[in-house]
Amino acid sequence: MQAESHLQHREIAEAASIIASSRYVVAMTGAGMSVESGIPTFRGRDGLWTRYGQPKMDGFKRFNDDPAGWWERNLNRDIDAHIIELRDALVAAKPHAGHHALVQLEQAGALNHVITQNIDGLDSRAGLRNLIEIHGNRSRLRCLGCGERQSLGDFVPTEPPDPCQRCGGVIKFDTVMFGEPIPKDTMAAARAEIDQADCILAIGTSASVRPASGLLWIARSQGATLIEINPHETSLTSICDVVVRAEAGDALNRLASFW
Numbered sequence: 001m002q003a004e005s006h007l008q009h010r011e012i013a014e015a016a017s018i019i020a021s022s023r024y025v026v027a028m029t030g031a032g033m034s035v036e037s038g039i040p041t042f043r044g045r046d047g048l049w050t051r052y053g054q055p056k057m058d059g060f061k062r063f064n065d066d067p068a069g070w071w072e073r074n075l076n077r078d079i080d081a082h083i084i085e086l087r088d089a090l091v092a093a094k095p096h097a098g099h100h101a102l103v104q105l106e107q108a109g110a111l112n113h114v115i116t117q118n119i120d121g122l123d124s125r126a127g128l129r130n131l132i133e134i135h136g137n138r139s140r141l142r143c144l145g146c147g148e149r150q151s152l153g154d155f156v157p158t159e160p161p162d163p164c165q166r167c168g169g170v171i172k173f174d175t176v177m178f179g180e181p182i183p184k185d186t187m188a189a190a191r192a193e194i195d196q197a198d199c200i201l202a203i204g205t206s207a208s209v210r211p212a213s214g215l216l217w218i219a220r221s222q223g224a225t226l227i228e229i230n231p232h233e234t235s236l237t238s239i240c241d242v243v244v245r246a247e248a249g250d251a252l253n254r255l256a257s258f259w
């Protein structure tokens with residue numbers, strides 16, 4: 001991979017040139033970004049589902065059917081082994097060179113906004129300011145009634161949260177569960193960013209998880225230039241203007257060096 005990535009100089013220079021001449025640049029990041037911080041993916045060769053088997057995709061329904069029971073099981077770690085592995089990896093993860101490179105690009109004025117599909121909070125930990133976490137963030141709680149978020153910081157809940165003080169609604173982790181719609185305000189904010197963008201960086205995303213991936217096709221149909229950074233071919237590759245076949249950390253680090 002190392003030797004191969006060195007062959008991408010031309011593509012990275014081309015990407016830098018497009019970004020520099022664009023008016024509004026948005027990056028969409030996916031699991032390929034987190035994996036370099038030691039967070040396992042669901043899909044793929046070493047993915048959690050490949051190793052543990054794919055669970056039923058009804059997490060949100062199970063939560064809604066019995067929120068108190070869900071919290072009880074969750075706090076007692078009476079949950080699937082693959083979720084425990086994921087949770088422990090999230091706790092241990094730290095931002096890598098790619099996260100810091102995004103911050104560098106933002107501070108240089110070359111990157112306007114990041115939409116991440118990751119729930120690890122590593123972008124904001126690295127210092128990124130303009131960020132939409134489209135699948136939520138594990139270190140926040142969210143009310144299902146009024147949508148209010150509450151940051152947990154490093155606090156780890158040991159008891160099920162009380163109902164929302166504002167509306168009496170049920171509280172869950174902000175992380176979007178399987179079967180749960182993306183909160184309307186989050187989706188609208190992401191769409192507004194996409195609508196402004198004339199250049200999109202698709203980083204480490206297989207572009208297969210809807211509706212987040214649909215935003216990339218919308219951007220394309222609105223005439224945005226698409227740049228893919230991914231070591232693997234994806235369903236997006238064929239509609240991209242520039243394809244950088246490299247790991248996110250390596251490619252972003254080299255890209256940021258142009259500023």
Ligand SMILES: [Zn+2]
Binds near residue numbers: 144147148166167168
């Ligand atoms: Zn509420």
